Each structure stands twice: as C-alpha cells, then as structure tokens.
Amino acid sequence: MKENLIKTLLAVLLLIASAGMASAHFTMVFPSDTADTVWDVAPEDYIAELGETKTVYMMWGHPYEHILFDMTSVPEVSVMKPDGTVEQLTPEEITVDGMNEDGELGTFKAYKASFTVDQDGDTVVFVKYEDEDENLIDYTKAVIHSGEEMWEGWDAEVDQQTEILPYMRPYGMEEGFVFSGQAMYNGQPLKDASVEIEIYHTLDLGIEIVELAEEMFPYDPPMVFTRVTKSNDNGEFVYSLDEPGIWFVGATMEPDSGRNVRGVFIIPVLEAFPPAEAQGSSAELQQAVAQAQQAADEAKQAAAQTSSSSTPGFGAILAVTGLVAALFLVLRRK
Numbered sequence: 001m002k003e004n005l006i007k008t009l010l011a012v013l014l015l016i017a018s019a020g021m022a023s024a025h026f027t028m029v030f031p032s033d034t035a036d037t038v039w040d041v042a043p044e045d046y047i048a049e050l051g052e053t054k055t056v057y058m059m060w061g062h063p064y065e066h067i068l069f070d071m072t073s074v075p076e077v078s079v080m081k082p083d084g085t086v087e088q089l090t091p092e093e094i095t096v097d098g099m100n101e102d103g104e105l106g107t108f109k110a111y112k113a114s115f116t117v118d119q120d121g122d123t124v125v126f127v128k129y130e131d132e133d134e135n136l137i138d139y140t141k142a143v144i145h146s147g148e149e150m151w152e153g154w155d156a157e158v159d160q161q162t163e164i165l166p167y168m169r170p171y172g173m174e175e176g177f178v179f180s181g182q183a184m185y186n187g188q189p190l191k192d193a194s195v196e197i198e199i200y201h202t203l204d205l206g207i208e209i210v211e212l213a214e215e216m217f218p219y220d221p222p223m224v225f226t227r228v229t230k231s232n233d234n235g236e237f238v239y240s241l242d243e244p245g246i247w248f249v250g251a252t253m254e255p256d257s258g259r260n261v262r263g264v265f266i267i268p269v270l271e272a273f274p275p276a277e278a279q280g281s282s283a284e285l286q287q288a289v290a291q292a293q294q295a296a297d298e299a300k301q302a303a304a305q306t307s308s309s310s311t312p313g314f315g316a317i318l319a320v321t322g323l324v325a326a327l328f329l330v331l332r333r334k
Helices: 002-024 035-040 203-216 276-305 314-332
Strands: 026-031 053-062 067-069 076-080 086-089 092-099 105-116 121-131 136-146 162-166 177-185 194-199 227-230 236-241 245-253 260-269
Touching (some): 026 136, 026 260, 035 053, 053 092, 053 121, 067 092, 076 105, 092 203, 136 162, 162 245, 177 260, 194 236, 227 236
Parallel strands (some): 136 260, 162 260
Antiparallel strands (some): 026 053, 053 067, 076 086, 076 121, 092 105, 177 236, 194 227, 194 245, 245 260
C-alpha cells in the first residue's frame, strides 16, 4: 500500500514538472555583438542602422528562470525585408554559458546567424525550431527596426504554420502598454488557443525572482512565471506587458496527433516615458492648471454677481491671467 502511494506521488510530481517545463520553453532570438554579451539583451538591441551587420543568437530554454537546454536540431532562419524580399540565413553552431534545470552552470548548444540591414524600415527575423523532447515545432518572430519614422513591415505575414500577427507596433512600446494580435494556423484564425506570455530575466535576477516566487506562492510558483490567456473565435488576444524587458508571446496549436505547433512573437518593452524624474514636473504642471481652473471658476462666479456695467469677459480674462501666472511659477522652479 505504502509502495503504491509513493509511486503514485512520484508520477504526479513528474507530470507536474513536465507540464510546467513544457509551458516555459521558448526559442530565444537575441541580437548581440558577441556571445559574451548575449544575455545582456535590451530593447535597444532590436534597433539597427542602415548598413549595419546584425547577428542574432538563438537559444532554447526558460526565459523567466534563465534555464537553458541544448538545441537538438538546427533551426531554420530567415529574414523578410521591408520590401517583402525574403533571405534565408545560414545558422552557425555555437555554445553559450548558462544554467540547467538542476541549477548547474555549464555550456549549451545554440546557434547564430548574421545579415546586413540594407533597407530602412522593419526587418522580420523568423525562426523554425523543432524539439523532439518537447514534442513541439516552434515558430518565432522578432522585428529589427531601422530608420526614423520608417514604420513599415512590422506586421508582415511570413507564412509560418502557426504565426502571430501583431496589431500593435512591437517597438516604441513602454511598460504597461497593451499588446494585441491575432494567432493564425495555416492561414486561418486559431481560435480558443492557449497564449503564453513570459518575460526574460538575466541569470542572477532569474535565480532571485524564482526564489521569491517560491516563497510567496508555494502552492504554485510557475503561475507567475508563465502567464496565460486565450484567443477568441477570430484568433485575437490582448495582454498588458507591465514590465520593461524582452517579452515572449506564444500561441499554440495542439492537433489531435503529431507535434504541437506554436507561433511566438518577441516584444522589446521600454521603461516608462517620460522617466520618473520628469513625471514630477508634469504633476506640478497639472496641479498648477487645476489651481488656475479653480481660480477661473471663482472669477466667473464673482463676475456673474456684479452689475451689468462690469467689463464683458472679465471672468475669462481672470482665468487666462491665472493660468499664465501658474504656468510661469512652475517653469520658473525648473
């Protein structure tokens, strides 16, 4: 009896572990100058200058916890340029430093590929990676932007089997912005699909934040690792990206047989703009305007009580004068 109970508990734990790990795997597509700096990826790395050679690194693992696995097959890597031209890239096998699921440091098989940004606008990098262990075909897209106000190509469809089409331009987005899109499968809306959302952490932060999650939510820590929503009947979904960093949004098609097929979109999210130090000045300005508006209202009431011989529009003049004075005082303090 006791032996059967132990076996049952072990089986349940294995199922929980495998389910949690399966939901957290992503193909990370990070632009970087070298493999040594790849883990310091920032939203600015998804911006390029015309003529620049851009190298993207592809790793397989858990972005939130910063856990890595060897890539078990060679990814297919291509770029679609702003004019719709598609260029297939040649991936090169490399190794990157990282941590495995047991917390052990080591090196892991990954890939990189390079291309030249020869058009202003938005170049879509799209990657297909198959992982037999996870029973998954992963299609990932990331946008490299070049050129001031050259906002063309970010919503391009690249004919992935499962693909996310963004409704929101995926750069220039600040923390707290809502991202919305449409999940497609074989060119048709993917309805009622599970959509996973996860942010990337560096190794040290990943270790720290996972420990905190396990302490605060011991009943189910992964619920704050990988967030989940659903697509509607038209394949559409929305989600707020509430922190700055590199976000992964993935919609999965789960067929009755064969491998699951997921489409992933990578979104670099900026810190809040204006910065916090500038927001104080904005608050002062709003307060000054509110005070001026109150003074204007009081002036109008006083003007209404005066005789008909009073100067027309006097209340309005007082309001404008009060507003100008309030603005002057705010600007003078800067």
